[in-house]
Amino acid sequence: MIKPVRCVLAAMSLGMALPALAQNPAPASAPAPTNVWRIDRGHSELTFSIRHMVSRVRGQFNRWSGTITGDLDEWEKAEVNVTIDAASIDTNHERRDSDLRGKDHFEVETYPTITFRGTKIERDGDRLRMTGDLTMRGVTRPVVLEGQLTGTAQERGRTRVGFEASTTINRKDFGLAWNRAVEAGGWLLGDEVKIDISVAAVK
16 A cells, blocks of 8 residues: 555655746756857967067967957957966076066966956958957056958868957056166166967857
8 A cells, every 4th residue: 555655645746846847947058159259279379579688588378268259240349358377478488487477577376367358349341459458467457459350261160260469568557567777777678568469269
């Protein structure tokens, strides 16, 4: 007699649960966005240069990622987000790179990432002007990058877009104020840093 009782109770429980499930169906999974472009790091570069006494030192960041959300025919509405691993700085000189990661410069243990969030894109043909917020060492400042779209292509059923842009910032605006006087007068480092980006993004 125990088994029939259990079956009746189970049926009653199921009968009570079905109306509740009908009224509160499981949420449907959101459709995957179709206008997100991911930066292809293997075919993109983020480089910079700064005056060092009488020459220029050039470098890059080896680890960074980003997305562009928008459509090519409405590029001015696109959202751009980039995150850079500050510790991945590479000037082809390990002692200098270690110093740049320290407290006198990027202080990567406290500020591990550098971010850029695009707030406005203006396009004139292939020319573009991107305004956004750059955050470095905990300081956020507006910057403007100017450049151009370099083309679109189809590869294995995916759409690829490319663009190049550059800007110049004053490092002191972001708390990167360390410097040293040199014997002949003047300073070891310049204040202006030129930033160049070359991006390939895949939809």
